[in-house]
Amino acid sequence: MSLQPQRIVLDNGIAVLYHPMPANPFVAFHGCLWAGTASEDKRGVAEFTARLLLGGTKTRKSSKLAEDIEKLGATLEFRNAEEAVHFGGKCPRETAPRVFGIMVDCLSNPSFPQSEVEKERGEILDEIKMDMDDTARRAAKELMASLYPNHLYGKDPRGEVTDVKRIKRSDLVSHHKASYGPKGMIVVMSGDVDRGLVEKRISPVLSRFEGEGERPKLPVPAPAKKATKIIPMPHKSQADIAVGLRAIPRNHKDFHALNMANLLFGRIGMYGRLGKNLRDTQGLAYYSFSTLDPRLVAGHWAIAMGVNPENLRKAVDGIRLETDRLHKEPLTDQEISDGKDNQIGSLKVSLERNAEMAGELFRMEYFGLGLDYLKRFPEMIRSLTAEQIHEAAEKYIRIEDCSLAVAGPVGRDQEKKLQLS
Amino acid sequence: MATVTKLDNGLKVILKQIPGATAVSVWIGYHIGSRNERPGMTGSTHWVEHMLFKGGGKLKKGDIDLLIGRLGGKLNAFTDTDFTAYFETVPADAFDTALFIEAERMRNAAFEQKEFESERTVVISEREGAENMPEFVAEEELWSNAFHIHPYHWLPIGWKQDLQRLDRDTMYRHYLRYYAPNNAAMVVVGGFDEAAIMEKIRQRFGGFKPEQPPEPMNLKEPPQMGExxxxxxxxxxxxxxxxxxxxxxxxxxxxxxxxxxxxxxxxxxxxxxxxxxxxxxxxxxxxxxxxxxxxxxxxxxxxxxxxxxxxxxxxxxxxxxxxxxxxxxxxxxxxxxxxxxxxxxxxxxxxxxxxxxxxxxxxxxxxxxxxxxxxxxxxxxxxxxxxxxxxxxxxxxxxxxxxxxxxxxxxxxxxxxxxxxxxxx
CATH class of the missing domain: 3.30.830.10 (Metalloenzyme, LuxS/M16 peptidase-like)
Incomplete structure (x- = not known):
């Protein structure tokens, strides 16, 4: 399998990447444009706008849009995020140009009918309500607020209830006019694609997209404010724990070393060292894993775990013990060798699906990793030294600097008992 | 296009070759799900699935993760009402590692008492996590009310009271009874040579003896007579x-x-x-x-x-x-x-x-x-x-x-x- 995708840039500024995977006979696509939360001037507007892109255009009502997409055997979705608005879908090769035509119509000509605005407002408010009743999401939300105080990464892109209630149709129209445009937009495709399809039939469709949007300058977040937060939810069976601290953006020189430390700490196999202790040996939790979430201007490292409230103390002690052990008993040469084999081998396995390949191509373009990134990847991993990995773990995974949030059937009196350091 | 072979011991093998694929996915499904359980032992099939990641035979505890991890592979398992399935997806030239794991898993699981007990709280934790979701609570109620006689009455995770009480020996008997070549089907998809992989499958699985076929599950839900x-x-x-x-x-x-x-x-x-x-x-x-x-x-x-x-x-x-x-x-x-x-x-x-x-x-x-x-x-x-x-x-x-x-x-x-x-x- 060739690991070098094709890339073209259209006259309107859209970067198009594609990679044929003919064994999987359909097209998977993914992309983004710079109209997300970072581009909004009123909280919650970007999310609201993105969700209404399927709410009707100047020539199609929402029901017609839905019918047109589904009649083509396609899926098409839009999703707002902090940095950008993402889109994606799947379709048969023969309908792909028409599906992209519908996508461009949605991006160019949304009509924001008032009835759709009210429908969407209710759905957003109910989703916020559902998240408030979800232990894992409550814990994660509190953690993010501690890690990124007053920064868009630390806030719910939907806004708070009062924000959602205040948004008017005219706010959506203004945001769309100011932020939706092709400049810097990314479109990636994999599967049943080739040069003829992409360059002759899909690119002319994408070239029709016009608009004002510019890539926003993302503010660098202020330092995290370490905190311990308990969210009592007495009606739940299980408590969710979120622990984390600020780490590095994706393009940081230490990314691969820290990523390797994270994989061995809480990802590979049954969740690495962390899972081996807390799940496999102590039987405390069904899930207990760590995540490295690197973004454009910052990033964080976190642990998520669900436990019976009676085991909360043991679980937090276990997290402390394993993070301390990462420094006292650094990752061994054998562990590092296994981690390198995992990453290099995963190139053959983790890109077997169209959707996975599209996701990887997207990250290459989004973070500017270069078209030869997948070719260079094995050597980058092989050349990591044990010292680099230990240093990254030492520097970025420090339990004494972590924030902690717990949501579930737990009293606030636990706050003092559950200190991490 | 699939090639289907049945080994002498009853193991059905379904091969789907995809020329040029860089990976191979090895699946094995057993005809054992929560529909084969009885009241008092609900959730046992799912618990057995968890135990089969803990080694046995030529596999020490942790080896399955290690072997697949080193290959950068994927692995998981699923327990349904009607079956239990396991898989590993690995680079195409490493398919034998997956076959080796599944062969050991079929007959040689360790089921150590200590491991059984530590898994009890993991399984209960899985259930408690689901209980946090209204959709799970409502759907469990739906199936238990729609089925009074048939074992679809309970979900594969089982009732919490059973999970608190089940013992290791009952579970081990459950494993031995159902994890046999004549109660299983293997599916292999990806880039491989059919003759070469078939030879390996025969080597790894051909020596296993079939078990007495499990009794058929004959319970039928009577027609519902009202909402x-x-x-x-x-x-x-x-x-x-x-x-x-x-x-x-x-x-x-x-x-x-x-x-x-x-x-x-x-x-x-x-x-x-x-x-x-x-x-x-x-x-x-x-x-x-x-x-x-x-x-x-x-x-x-x-x-x-x-x-x-x-x-x-x-x-x-x-x-x-x-x-x-x-x-x-x-x-x-x-x-x-x-x-x-x-x-x-x-x-x-x-x-x-x-x-x-x-x-x-x-x-x-x-x-x-x-x-x-x-x-x-x-x-x-x-x-x-x-x-x-x-x-x-x-x-x-x-x-x-x-x-x-x-x-x-x-x-x-x-x-x-x-x-x-x-x-x-």
């Missing part, structure tokens, strides 16, 4: 409605018609449990009547793929401020409409096109192909997946109306309302 209803009141955010109607087993001739009926009612999200995450079909009757009408924030409808007669389940997440009775009335009204008048041609076209397209999406890559092939083999024969997909072309509007009239009746349905009580601060 069953229950209400769950629990603190929560939204009200939910679950409605289930008894439908025949997957191998029944009505299956393609029921697939089309559910697609016309609420759109198609594929048979694959993971392929459609995040996708909300909007060009369908229930979305228009409930979500567009601001009565619900989501609605789904699926005809379950089961060995025995199962359920067609519809779920409505009711929008705040809307009385659930009102949403329910609209749901049932839409069902009555389809019984009165067959669906329009455009609805049939959309449903057919979506089902056909999804058969491509949910076969994306060697892992998904292995999953779909295994799941359908366990439900009565892997060929039935393609038959069902192609048979939807022959389903008429009248067929859809007929199955709606036949199965979606008041006497045949079970309804659960999850009523969210205010969460105290």
């Amino acid at each position: 069953r209803r229950s209400v769950i009141r629990k603190p929560g955010s939204l009200d939910h409605i679950f409605a289930g109607w008894h439908i025949p087993e997957f191998s029944h001739d009505d299956t393609p018609k029921l697939a089309m009926l559910s697609a016309v009612l609420a759109g198609w999200r594929g048979y694959h449990p993971f392929a459609a995450i995040g996708w909300q079909p909007r060009s369908n009757r229930l979305y228009k009547a409930l979500v567009e009408a601001k009565l619900a924030i989501d609605v789904t409808c699926r005809a379950e793929v089961k060995i025995d007669p199962g359920l067609l389940v519809s779920h409505v997440a009711v929008r705040s401020g809307v009385p659930p009775e009102k949403a329910e009335r609209v749901l049932f009204n839409e069902i009555e409409k389809i019984k009165q008048k067959p669906p329009a041609k455009v609805e049939l076209d959309v449903a057919r096109t979506q089902i056909r397209a999804w058969s491509g999406f949910e076969n994306d890559g060697v892992t998904y192909q292995g999953m779909i092939t295994t799941f359908f083999e366990m439900a009565g024969g892997f060929e039935k997946y393609d038959h069902t997909i192609s048979a939807v072309d022959r389903v008429t509007a009248k067929d859809i109306q007929d199955v709606a009239r036949k199965y979606l009746t008041e006497n045949n349905r079970t309804v659960v309302h999850f009523l969210a009580e205010e969460v105290k601060a």
Whole structure:
């Protein structure tokens, strides 16, 4: 399998990447444009706008849009995020140009009918309500607020209830006019694609997209404010724990070393060292894993775990013990060798699906990793030294600097008992 | 195109070669699910699945993760009402590692008492995590109320009281009885040489002796004689409605018609449990009547793929401020409409096109192909997946109306309302 995708840039500024995977006979696509939360001037507007892109255009009502997409055997979705608005879908090769035509119509000509605005407002408010009743999401939300105080990464892109209630149709129209445009937009495709399809039939469709949007300058977040937060939810069976601290953006020189430390700490196999202790040996939790979430201007490292409230103390002690052990008993040469084999081998396995390949191509373009990134990847991993990995773990995974949030059937009196350091 | 071979010991092997694929996905499914359990031992099949990651035979504890981890592979397992399945996806030249793991898993699991006890709290934790979700609580109630005799009465996770009491020896006997070559099917998809892989499969599995075939599970749910209803009141955010109607087993001739009926009612999200995450079909009757009408924030409808007669389940997440009775009335009204008048041609076209397209999406890559092939083999024969997909072309509007009239009746349905009580601060 060739690991070098094709890339073209259209006259309107859209970067198009594609990679044929003919064994999987359909097209998977993914992309983004710079109209997300970072581009909004009123909280919650970007999310609201993105969700209404399927709410009707100047020539199609929402029901017609839905019918047109589904009649083509396609899926098409839009999703707002902090940095950008993402889109994606799947379709048969023969309908792909028409599906992209519908996508461009949605991006160019949304009509924001008032009835759709009210429908969407209710759905957003109910989703916020559902998240408030979800232990894992409550814990994660509190953690993010501690890690990124007053920064868009630390806030719910939907806004708070009062924000959602205040948004008017005219706010959506203004945001769309100011932020939706092709400049810097990314479109990636994999599967049943080739040069003829992409360059002759899909690119002319994408070239029709016009608009004002510019890539926003993302503010660098202020330092995290370490905190311990308990969210009592007495009606739940299980408590969710979120622990984390600020780490590095994706393009940081230490990314691969820290990523390797994270994989061995809480990802590979049954969740690495962390899972081996807390799940496999102590039987405390069904899930207990760590995540490295690197973004454009910052990033964080976190642990998520669900436990019976009676085991909360043991679980937090276990997290402390394993993070301390990462420094006292650094990752061994054998562990590092296994981690390198995992990453290099995963190139053959983790890109077997169209959707996975599209996701990887997207990250290459989004973070500017270069078209030869997948070719260079094995050597980058092989050349990591044990010292680099230990240093990254030492520097970025420090339990004494972590924030902690717990949501579930737990009293606030636990706050003092559950200190991490 | 698949090649099917049966070893002398009864192990069925299904090979799907994909020239040029850089990975191979090895799946093995056992004809053992929660439908084979008895009251008092619910959840045991799922617990056995957990125990089979803990080594035994030539595998020490942790070896499975280590071996697959070093290859950068994927692995997991699933326990359903009707079967249990395991898989590893590895680089194509490393397929024998997956075969080795599955061979040890089939007959040599360790089941150490200490490991059994540490897994008890993991399984209970899995159940408690699910209990946090209103949808799980309501769906568990739905199946337990719709099935009084048949073991679909409980979900594969099992009742918590059983999980607290089950003992290691019962579980180990359960394992030995059902994990035998003549109770299993192996599916291999990807880039391999057929003769070479078949030789390895014979080497690894050919020496296992067949077991006495398990007794067939003969319990049949008697016809439901009237609507069953229950209400769950629990603190929560939204009200939910679950409605289930008894439908025949997957191998029944009505299956393609029921697939089309559910697609016309609420759109198609594929048979694959993971392929459609995040996708909300909007060009369908229930979305228009409930979500567009601001009565619900989501609605789904699926005809379950089961060995025995199962359920067609519809779920409505009711929008705040809307009385659930009102949403329910609209749901049932839409069902009555389809019984009165067959669906329009455009609805049939959309449903057919979506089902056909999804058969491509949910076969994306060697892992998904292995999953779909295994799941359908366990439900009565892997060929039935393609038959069902192609048979939807022959389903008429009248067929859809007929199955709606036949199965979606008041006497045949079970309804659960999850009523969210205010969460105290």
